[in-house]
Amino acid sequence: MSSIGPTEEIDEVKERAHFQAVVNAFKYYKLCSLERIHKSEKIISMLPPSDQRRLDRYRTYLTKFKRCLDVNNDVVHLIIKDVDTMFENVEHSTNGSHGTENFGCNYNNCEITSLKQHKMQHDVEKRVIRTMNRIVCGFSDMPNEISIEPPYDILLDIIQDVGFEILKEQTSVRTRYAQNPNSMMQHEYNSVFFVCRKAT
Secondary structure: OOOOOHHHHHHHHHHHHHHHHHHHHHHOHHHHHHHHHHHHHHHHHOOOHHHHHHOHHHHHHHHHHHHHHHHHHHHHHHHHOOHHHOOOOOOOOOOOEOEOOOOOOOHHHOOOOOHHHHHHHHHHHHHHHHHHHHHHHOOOOOOOOOOOOOOHHHHHHHHHHOOEEEEEEEEEEEEEOOOOOOOOOOOEEEEEEEEEEEOO
């Protein structure tokens, strides 16, 4: 018999629906990202050959991004493979033989047979966390790390390659994430401000 009240049940239903919506967004991560890449490639293919040559490095970047997309997509599906059955066991049992609360899990069966297996599991978890950080963050300023978005120096090279001249440039401009001064969330990030002009 569940001791959950009607309001709590409604909240739980809303929470499940929201969680499922987030999971569905991750399920379509590769499809949506590939659509953006194909759109960029189509636009580039419609440009005159001289402009296409100027964007060779950008096309190389798009190819690298497709490879990263495959790896990220595999990790996303590894993480979300069990979410459909995640909410099935909502009744939690209390049992003194397995600690104060075991949530339906028999801890006697949860032993790691060897240190090697433990290290392998830890390495997999570490790779999953690293990949999810790349997916969620989008832009990474870490050297030698592949990011979802092209780094600023590559964008700057592309802008100059297509004939623009940088008139003013300012990096590390502190920009507030939330513009509401009354908001409790006052995150800031470093952005880039630049002015460019098409060379004549």
